[in-house]
Amino acid sequence: MVRYAAQRVGLLLLTLALVALVIFTITSFLPTDAAETKLGILATPESLEFVRQQLGLDQPVLVRFWSWFGGALRGDFGTSLVFQTEIGPLVMARLANSAVLAGLVLLISVPLGIVLGMWAGSREGGAIDRIISWVTLTAFSFPEFVWAILLIFVFANILGVLPAASIITGSPFDDPAKLVMPVATATIVVLALTIRMMRQGTVQTLELDYVRTARLKGLSEWKVFRKHVMGNAIAPAVTATGTNVAYLLGSLAVVETIFSFPGIGSLTVQAANNRDVPLLAAAVLLTSAIVTTANLVADLIVVGLNPRLRKS
Numbered sequence: 001m002v003r004y005a006a007q008r009v010g011l012l013l014l015t016l017a018l019v020a021l022v023i024f025t026i027t028s029f030l031p032t033d034a035a036e037t038k039l040g041i042l043a044t045p046e047s048l049e050f051v052r053q054q055l056g057l058d059q060p061v062l063v064r065f066w067s068w069f070g071g072a073l074r075g076d077f078g079t080s081l082v083f084q085t086e087i088g089p090l091v092m093a094r095l096a097n098s099a100v101l102a103g104l105v106l107l108i109s110v111p112l113g114i115v116l117g118m119w120a121g122s123r124e125g126g127a128i129d130r131i132i133s134w135v136t137l138t139a140f141s142f143p144e145f146v147w148a149i150l151l152i153f154v155f156a157n158i159l160g161v162l163p164a165a166s167i168i169t170g171s172p173f174d175d176p177a178k179l180v181m182p183v184a185t186a187t188i189v190v191l192a193l194t195i196r197m198m199r200q201g202t203v204q205t206l207e208l209d210y211v212r213t214a215r216l217k218g219l220s221e222w223k224v225f226r227k228h229v230m231g232n233a234i235a236p237a238v239t240a241t242g243t244n245v246a247y248l249l250g251s252l253a254v255v256e257t258i259f260s261f262p263g264i265g266s267l268t269v270q271a272a273n274n275r276d277v278p279l280l281a282a283a284v285l286l287t288s289a290i291v292t293t294a295n296l297v298a299d300l301i302v303v304g305l306n307p308r309l310r311k312s
Contacts, residue, residue, distance in 0.1 A: 012292045017069065019288045023281040024065040068278055077282040082274040087282045091264065095286060098256070098263035100172045102248050104183045109191040117198020124203050132195060139192035144251045148185045148258045155181060166259040182259045186251050245294035249287050 056064060068078055077087035120132040139147075156164035166178040173179075253265030260266070264283055271280035 009296070012289075012296060015292055016285055016288055020069055020072070020281050020285050021065055023284055024061050024068070024277060064277075068281065072282065072285065078278045080271075080276055080279045082271075082276045083279070087279050090279070091267065091282050091286060094262060094264045094267045094283075097168070097172055097261065098249070098252055098265060101179070101182055101186065101252060101255075101261070101263060102245070104179065105186045105190055105248060106245075108183070108187050109194050113191050113194025114198050117195040118202050120195065121199040121202025121206070124206075129199075133199070136192040136195045139188050140196070144185055144189060144254045145258055147188050148181070148255060151181045151185060152258075164259075166261040168262060178261075182255050182261050185255050185259075186248060189251060190248055245291060249291060 056067075059067075071078055075088065077091065079085065080087050080090065083090065116132055120129045123129045151162075152164050155162040162180055163178055164181075166182050168174065168178060249265070252263055253269055255261070256263040256266035257269050264287060268280065268283040268287070270276075271283055
């Protein structure tokens with residue numbers, strides 16, 4: 001168990017280094033850079049050369065990467081090329097806002113997804129199972145921006161009960177109404193994924209031999225479900241939660257951009273549009289760290305729940 005965890009942590013650190021390197025390498029082949037974005041129509045060959053020297057863009061990409069990555073390992077992500085502010089506080093503030101959205105989405109979708117998924121799986125082929133499966137398939141079939149536009153149209157334009165934009169300057173909880181539609185948009189898809197994973201795990205567990213044996217011994221369905229099904233069926237839900245973190249952070253880039261919410265997703269989009277490579281790399285690196293850590297924790301929980309995996 002300890003050796004497995006150590007191997008995964010080492011792989012995590014290597015993955016993060018490769019992610020940052022890929023960001024720097026790919027952006028070096030883009031037709032424009034931060035200097036051209038910053039100067040815009042005022043750009044001249046002389047001014048571009050001067051600004052590139054100021055921003056360090058005249059150096060080879062590997063030199064810029066190692067300089068930035070060395071500082072990132074010490075917690076210093078440098079200065080944004082466009083915003084001209086320290087990247088660390090900027091990214092952490094945006095990350096805190098996104099954490100509020102992600103936390104609320106997981107708080108709603110994980111418990112509800114486990115309950116509804118088990119309910120549907122325990123009634124495979126029945127009316128409840130068909131209804132839940134149809135609803136989740138429909139929810140999962142449409143991308144986030146479709147649900148966002150639909151919610152804006154209904155609750156902001158027609159009913160006028162919620163704000164169409166979620167622009168905040170302080171704490172996200174200063175105006176909770178601005179959180180409702182971003183959270184609802186992300187929850188729709190994440191909840192559907194959790195339900196489908198939990199249903200599949202429940203159906204597969206109910207078909208195992210030891211569950212059939214427990215039923216033949218005369219145990220009630222509730223005792224069979226509580227003692228033999230729930231513990232084993234919960235593993236897919238744990239795995240789904242780790243997967244949902246990755247999916248959720250990707251979804252937040254869309255959701256935050258649509259609702260103008262100042263989170264890490266919308267900041268990543270801004271950094272990419274502005275060719276702000278250090279800011280983009282920092283945002284992607286922290287997002288990748290969260291995703292890989294969430295998957296590592298989920299895998300360790302699954303290993304901890306399964307005695308056979310612990311021994312191996």
